Amino acid sequence: MYQADDAVSVERVSKTYEGDQPVVALAEVDARFRRGTMTAVMGPSGSGKSTLLHCAAGLDRPTSGRVRIGATDLSSLSEKQLTRLRRDRVGFVFQAFNLVGALTVEQNIMLPSRLSGRRPDRAWVTEVVERVGLGGRLRHRPSELSGGQQQRVAIARALVTRPEVIFCDEPTGALDTQTAAEVLALLRSAVDQTGQTVIMVTHDPVAASYADRVVVFADGRIVQDMPQPGVQRIAEQLALLGRRQPVAAREG
Numbered sequence: 352m353y354q355a356d357d358a359v360s361v362e363r364v365s366k367t368y369e370g371d372q373p374v375v376a377l378a379e380v381d382a383r384f385r386r387g388t389m390t391a392v393m394g395p396s397g398s399g400k401s402t403l404l405h406c407a408a409g410l411d412r413p414t415s416g417r418v419r420i421g422a423t424d425l426s427s428l429s430e431k432q433l434t435r436l437r438r439d440r441v442g443f444v445f446q447a448f449n450l451v452g453a454l455t456v457e458q459n460i461m462l463p464s465r466l467s468g469r470r471p472d473r474a475w476v477t478e479v480v481e482r483v484g485l486g487g488r489l490r491h492r493p494s495e496l497s498g499g500q501q502q503r504v505a506i507a508r509a510l511v512t513r514p515e516v517i518f519c520d521e522p523t524g525a526l527d528t529q530t531a532a533e534v535l536a537l538l539r540s541a542v543d544q545t546g547q548t549v550i551m552v553t554h555d556p557v558a559a560s561y562a563d564r565v566v567v568f569a570d571g572r573i574v575q576d577m578p579q580p581g582v583q584r585i586a587e588q589l590a591l592l593g594r595r596q597p598v599a600a601r602e603g
Contacts, residue, residue: 442517
């Protein structure tokens with residue numbers, strides 16, 4: 352049931368992919384993600400973690416159950432309304448960066464504001480650009496940047512509209528260790544300094560250790576929910592899960 356401090360809540364959410372052999376990606380999942388927190392979502396490949404992210408972000412509709420962003424029930428929205436919600440209230444950071452190659456860094460960062468037709472808050476844009484360390488790169492194109500710099504552009508683009516929730520799918524998967532740490536620190540600062548909510552899918556226990564909470568999936572269900580467990584405990588739990596549970600091929 353929705354509570355006032357929920358940034359995102361899912362209630363008895365299931366997702367089945369139809370086909371010759373239907374695949375159950377999520378099985379009646381209940382979860383709450385409180386405002387101003389960072390949550391890492393982990394689990395083996397095919398466990399359902401990315402499906403949860405896509406349903407929670409309004410990128411995919413669950414087969415059954417209810418998803419809310421704040422008090423808004425996504426099941427009540429049309430596709431046009433969902434598109435507007437994702438544009439105005441949600442930010443996305445993906446492993447593949449998803450930048451527009453023909454645009455400069457500044458144009459990529461400003462793209463959400465242009466698409467929404469809203470006048471950007473220039474002071475906030477300047478602060479975001481400084482925070483991600485891209486002040487000297489605004490006229491460059493993505494092909495002229497390193498992987499870490501491109502991910503910084505993606506984070507700046509996600510922050511510039513002041514979204515309620517930032518959804519991240521393996522945001523450090525393509526980065527070296529040092530750059531990954533810098534990117535994770537940026538996401539952490541979005542929580543600590545501006546009170547935003549971050550929900551991050553990751554395979555990496557070190558990345559997950561930046562979160563306030565780690566939720567572990569297996570076979571479409573939450574099997575562990577750990578507050579600030581630390582790298583060692585995260586790795587131990589994932590190792591135990593890997594030994595105990597053969598994972599069937601599944602969307603996830």
